[in-house]
Amino acid sequence: MKKLFFTFILLIATNAFSQSYPFKITGKINSEKEKTPINAATIHLEKVKDSSVISYTISNDKGHFSLEGKSFHKNLKLFVSYVGMDTYSKPISLEKKTSFNLGTINLSEESNILNEVIIKSRAPITIKKDTLEFNVKSFKTKKDANVEDLLKKLPGVEVDEEGKITVNGKPVNKILVNGKPFFGNDPSITTKNLTKDIIEKVQVMDTKSKSEAFSGEKGDEDNKTINLTIKKENNKGWFGRISAATGTDKRYEGATMVNRFDNDQRFSVLASTNNINSPGFSFGEIQKMFGGGNNWISSNGSFNINGRSFGGGSGIIKSKTTGATYADKYGKGLDVNANYFYSGSTSKDASKNNREYTLPDRKYFTNSTSNTNNENHNHSVSTEFDIEIDSTFLINIQPSFVFNKRNGSNNRQEESLDDTNILTNSYNSNSYAESEANNFSNTIDITKKIGAKGSFIKASITNKVDKSSTEEVNKSTIETFGSDATIENRDQKSTISDNLNGFNTRISYRLPLVSKKLFLDTKYSFQRNERENKENTYDLNNTSLQYTDFNIAQSSDFTYNDITKTPALELIYKTKKWRFNFETGFVNRTLENDDKLRPNLSLSKKFNNLDLDAGFRYRFNSKASVYFSYRLNNNAPQLRQIQPFEDVTNPSNIIKGNPNLKPSQNHRMYVNFNKYNWQARTGMFFYVSGTLYNNQIISNTSISDKFIRNSTYENNNGGYDVWGGGSYSKKVKLDSITSLRLKLGSNISAYKNFNINNGVKEGARTLGLRPNIGLTLDWNKIISIETRYDISFSKTKYDINTNQNQNFTRHSLRFRTKTTFPKKLEWRNDVKYTYNPNLIGFNKSAWFWNATLAYSVLKDQGTISLKAYDLLNQNTNAQRRATSNYIEDSQSTVLQQYFLLGFSWKFNSLGKKGKIRDFNRHF
The missing domain is CATH 2.170.130.10 (TonB-dependent receptor, plug domain)
Known part of the structure; x- marks a missing residue:
C-alpha cells in the first residue's frame, strides 16, 4: 500500500513537471516623480486566457523584485501595482525564452479614480x-x-x-x-x-x-x-444554512443560521443543539455545519469567548445555543451593534487522579475519584454605540448584561497512603449547589483629537456590578487510621452571597514634542472594587433534623475594598520603520478588609510600587520586523492569601492567609521576529518570553503523620519562567495545480517553582522541548494529504530530592486526508496516534480516527453527510504533569465512538438573482 501511494505521488509530480514552463522575471520599481525605489509594490503574473493568477511577489526596500515559478501556459501578462500609482502591464511569452530582466519600471501617480479600483481588484497582495x-x-x-x-x-x-x-x-x-x-x-x-x-x-x-x-x-x-x-x-440579501443529524448511541446535532445583509444594516440569528460535546457554532460547526471536517475538543469540552461561556461543564455534554446580532448605521455619525446569546448545557463527568508527593523525609500517595453532574444556563446581552460628533470627536459606549443560573452535584472520594502503601486517611464528600449570578458593566470612551500634529485627550469610565447567590448542601466524612484513629462527619447547609461594585476611570493627554514623531502622554487612572461576601453555614441539628446550628468556623461576613491610583508618563517615538515607547507609573494600592464576624481579622494594607512598560518595533522592510517589550508589574496579594482566616471547608486541607505578605514583582520580557519571503514562499517567526519573579507568593504546607495538610502563604525569590518557539514554512508550487508545503517548528519552555513542605523549601526546575514537522500535499483541489509529527520532552530536576528527578516523553502522529473525487463527493479522514510511555495506571497509547463522507445534492445547495467519530474506539485523555512537590497522572470521561447521518441545506440570495458567482481567478 505504501509503495502504491508513493508511486502515485511520484507520477503526479513527474506529470506536472513535464508539462510546465519555468520562468524568472526580474526588475526594479521606481517612482517616476521622485525617482526613488518603491518598497512593497505588488508584482503578479496572470494567464492571458482567463486572468488566473500564476504567481506574485513584493518589491524590497530597494525596489528590486524577482518572480519565479512554473506555468502550463505560454502566453502570460505581468502587472505591477502600488497604492496611489497607475498600474503597469506587459505581455510575457514563454515560447522562446524563460528569463526576463525588465530593468527599471517607473510608476506614475494615478491618473483617475477608476484606475485605482482596477489596481485594488487585481493585485493579490497590497501593503498599506x-x-x-x-x-x-x-x-x-x-x-x-x-x-x-x-x-x-x-x-x-x-x-x-x-x-x-x-x-x-x-x-x-x-x-x-x-x-x-x-x-x-x-x-x-x-x-x-x-x-x-x-x-x-x-x-x-x-x-x-x-x-x-x-x-x-x-x-x-x-x-x-x-x-x-x-x-x-453581495452586501444585500439573505444567506444561511440549516442542518440536522442523528446517529448511534442516541447522538444528535442540529444547527441553523440565517443572515440578512442590507448595506450598512446587518441582522443574523443562530441556534444549535447537540449531545456530542460540540458547543455549537464556534467549534461545533465544521465545514458544512458538520458535513465535512473533524472536531477536536479538549477533555472538558468547554471554552469561553469574550466572557461568554459555551458548552459548559466537563465530560459528556448536552448543549444548546441561540443568538442574534444586529448592526446598523444611523445618519452620518452613529453606528450601533447589538448581540444576544443564550447557551445552556448539562454535563456528566467522572475523573481519576493519582499523585505521588515528595516530602523532605518521605513520600506519600493520594488517589482520588470524582463524579460530577452540572446544569448551566447563561444569557448575555452586549451593545456598542459609536457616536462620531465630527472628525475629531468620538464617543464609544459599551453596556453589557449577563445572567447565569447553575446547579450541580459532586461526589468525591480521596485516600492517602504512606510510602509503604498503607492507608492513613480517607475523605468522602457529597455536595449539591444551586447558584444565580447577575453581571452588568458599562464602558464609556471619549476621544477628542486636537490640532493636526497628533495631539488628543481621552477619558474612559467603566462601572461594573456583580451579584451572585448560592445555596449548597454538603455531607462529608474524614477518617484517619492507626493507633490514634479519628472520624469526623459533617452535614451542613450554606447560603452564600457575593456582590461586587467596581469603578474604573482613566484620563490621558498626548502632547506632541516633534510633529507626528515624538509624543509625551500623561495619564492618570483610578480603580475601586468593593466586594461584600457573606456565607452562613449551618450544621444539621440531630434533634430537629433541620439545618439550624450556626457554624461560625465555616462562616464569613466581610467587606473588601481594593483601591488603586496610578499617575503615569509615557514617551513615544515613531517613524515609518521605528516605534519606541517608555512608560513609568507610580502605583498606590490600598487593600481594606472589614470583618464583621471576626473584627480581630479586619486589616488595612497600603502598597506603593513602580510599574514600567517599554517596547520597540523595527520594520526591516515589507517582509520582516522585530518587536521587543519589557514590563515591570507589581501584583498585590489576593484577599484569601492575606486574610488570617482559617478555611476548614476541606478538613484534609486546611488553609490560612498570611497578613504579612508583600506584593509580588514580575519582570517580563518578550521578543518576536517574523519574516515572510513572498518570492520564495517561505515564512518564519521566532519568539521568546521570560518572567522573573520577586516576592512570588508560594504555598507553605505542614503535613501531619496522617497526611492532613495545613497550608499558608509565603513570599519567595528565584522563580522564573521562559517560553519560546518558532516556525519555518515553505511552499513549493510544482505547477499551477500542485503544491507541497513543509513546516518545521518547535516550542521550548523552562520554569522553576517552589513549595515549602514541613519547613523545607523545595525548588523544581522543568525544561520542555516540543519539536514538530509537517508536510502537506495539495493537488488540483481534488486531493489533500497532511501529516504532522510532534514529540514532547520534559525534564524535571529537584534542588533537594534529586532522586525524584523525572523525564517525560510524549509522541503524537497525525494524518489528515481530503479527497473530492468524484466531483460531488468529499471524503475526509483525521487519524491521530499518541503514546505516553511514562503514564502509570492508564493506557499509554491510543489511536483516534474520525472520518466524514459528504455528498452534494440539489445543485450543491444540499449535503448528505455521514460522520464517524472515534472509529477505533480508543479515545483517551490520560496525561501526566509534575510540580515542585508532586507528580500527577489523571484521566476523565471522554466521548466514545458514534456515527452521525445528517443533511445540510444552504441558501443565498446575495448578488444578482441570488447566484453565487465564480470569477475563476485562482492562485
Whole structure:
C-alpha cells in the first residue's frame, strides 16, 4: 500500500513537471516623480486566457523584485501595482525564452479614480502602512469554501484544528465584517459561517480599540485583527444554512443560521443543539455545519469567548445555543451593534487522579475519584454605540448584561497512603449547589483629537456590578487510621452571597514634542472594587433534623475594598520603520478588609510600587520586523492569601492567609521576529518570553503523620519562567495545480517553582522541548494529504530530592486526508496516534480516527453527510504533569465512538438573482 501511494505521488509530480514552463522575471520599481525605489509594490503574473493568477511577489526596500515559478501556459501578462500609482502591464511569452530582466519600471501617480479600483481588484497582495490586504479572487479554494478555508490559503496565516488563527505567529483575537463586529467579535463564528463567495478583501492589522484607531495610538502588537470586506454586489440579501443529524448511541446535532445583509444594516440569528460535546457554532460547526471536517475538543469540552461561556461543564455534554446580532448605521455619525446569546448545557463527568508527593523525609500517595453532574444556563446581552460628533470627536459606549443560573452535584472520594502503601486517611464528600449570578458593566470612551500634529485627550469610565447567590448542601466524612484513629462527619447547609461594585476611570493627554514623531502622554487612572461576601453555614441539628446550628468556623461576613491610583508618563517615538515607547507609573494600592464576624481579622494594607512598560518595533522592510517589550508589574496579594482566616471547608486541607505578605514583582520580557519571503514562499517567526519573579507568593504546607495538610502563604525569590518557539514554512508550487508545503517548528519552555513542605523549601526546575514537522500535499483541489509529527520532552530536576528527578516523553502522529473525487463527493479522514510511555495506571497509547463522507445534492445547495467519530474506539485523555512537590497522572470521561447521518441545506440570495458567482481567478 505504501509503495502504491508513493508511486502515485511520484507520477503526479513527474506529470506536472513535464508539462510546465519555468520562468524568472526580474526588475526594479521606481517612482517616476521622485525617482526613488518603491518598497512593497505588488508584482503578479496572470494567464492571458482567463486572468488566473500564476504567481506574485513584493518589491524590497530597494525596489528590486524577482518572480519565479512554473506555468502550463505560454502566453502570460505581468502587472505591477502600488497604492496611489497607475498600474503597469506587459505581455510575457514563454515560447522562446524563460528569463526576463525588465530593468527599471517607473510608476506614475494615478491618473483617475477608476484606475485605482482596477489596481485594488487585481493585485493579490497590497501593503498599506500597517495593513496587509489580500485579494480573495487570487487564492483558490474549493467551490463551497468558508472563510476559514480561505484563511488557510493566505501566506503567513495559520489555522489549527480548533480554529484558532495566527498571522506570522501572532494570534488573531478579533474578526470584523466591513469594519464591524460579527456576533461579538467571536472569530470562529465568523470564519465557519461566512462563505468565501461574498468576501472581496481580507485585511490584517494590529488589534486596536475604536478609541485607539480613532486617535492614532498603537494597538495591541501581540494580537491581530482580520477585517473582511464584503463585495458591494453581495452586501444585500439573505444567506444561511440549516442542518440536522442523528446517529448511534442516541447522538444528535442540529444547527441553523440565517443572515440578512442590507448595506450598512446587518441582522443574523443562530441556534444549535447537540449531545456530542460540540458547543455549537464556534467549534461545533465544521465545514458544512458538520458535513465535512473533524472536531477536536479538549477533555472538558468547554471554552469561553469574550466572557461568554459555551458548552459548559466537563465530560459528556448536552448543549444548546441561540443568538442574534444586529448592526446598523444611523445618519452620518452613529453606528450601533447589538448581540444576544443564550447557551445552556448539562454535563456528566467522572475523573481519576493519582499523585505521588515528595516530602523532605518521605513520600506519600493520594488517589482520588470524582463524579460530577452540572446544569448551566447563561444569557448575555452586549451593545456598542459609536457616536462620531465630527472628525475629531468620538464617543464609544459599551453596556453589557449577563445572567447565569447553575446547579450541580459532586461526589468525591480521596485516600492517602504512606510510602509503604498503607492507608492513613480517607475523605468522602457529597455536595449539591444551586447558584444565580447577575453581571452588568458599562464602558464609556471619549476621544477628542486636537490640532493636526497628533495631539488628543481621552477619558474612559467603566462601572461594573456583580451579584451572585448560592445555596449548597454538603455531607462529608474524614477518617484517619492507626493507633490514634479519628472520624469526623459533617452535614451542613450554606447560603452564600457575593456582590461586587467596581469603578474604573482613566484620563490621558498626548502632547506632541516633534510633529507626528515624538509624543509625551500623561495619564492618570483610578480603580475601586468593593466586594461584600457573606456565607452562613449551618450544621444539621440531630434533634430537629433541620439545618439550624450556626457554624461560625465555616462562616464569613466581610467587606473588601481594593483601591488603586496610578499617575503615569509615557514617551513615544515613531517613524515609518521605528516605534519606541517608555512608560513609568507610580502605583498606590490600598487593600481594606472589614470583618464583621471576626473584627480581630479586619486589616488595612497600603502598597506603593513602580510599574514600567517599554517596547520597540523595527520594520526591516515589507517582509520582516522585530518587536521587543519589557514590563515591570507589581501584583498585590489576593484577599484569601492575606486574610488570617482559617478555611476548614476541606478538613484534609486546611488553609490560612498570611497578613504579612508583600506584593509580588514580575519582570517580563518578550521578543518576536517574523519574516515572510513572498518570492520564495517561505515564512518564519521566532519568539521568546521570560518572567522573573520577586516576592512570588508560594504555598507553605505542614503535613501531619496522617497526611492532613495545613497550608499558608509565603513570599519567595528565584522563580522564573521562559517560553519560546518558532516556525519555518515553505511552499513549493510544482505547477499551477500542485503544491507541497513543509513546516518545521518547535516550542521550548523552562520554569522553576517552589513549595515549602514541613519547613523545607523545595525548588523544581522543568525544561520542555516540543519539536514538530509537517508536510502537506495539495493537488488540483481534488486531493489533500497532511501529516504532522510532534514529540514532547520534559525534564524535571529537584534542588533537594534529586532522586525524584523525572523525564517525560510524549509522541503524537497525525494524518489528515481530503479527497473530492468524484466531483460531488468529499471524503475526509483525521487519524491521530499518541503514546505516553511514562503514564502509570492508564493506557499509554491510543489511536483516534474520525472520518466524514459528504455528498452534494440539489445543485450543491444540499449535503448528505455521514460522520464517524472515534472509529477505533480508543479515545483517551490520560496525561501526566509534575510540580515542585508532586507528580500527577489523571484521566476523565471522554466521548466514545458514534456515527452521525445528517443533511445540510444552504441558501443565498446575495448578488444578482441570488447566484453565487465564480470569477475563476485562482492562485
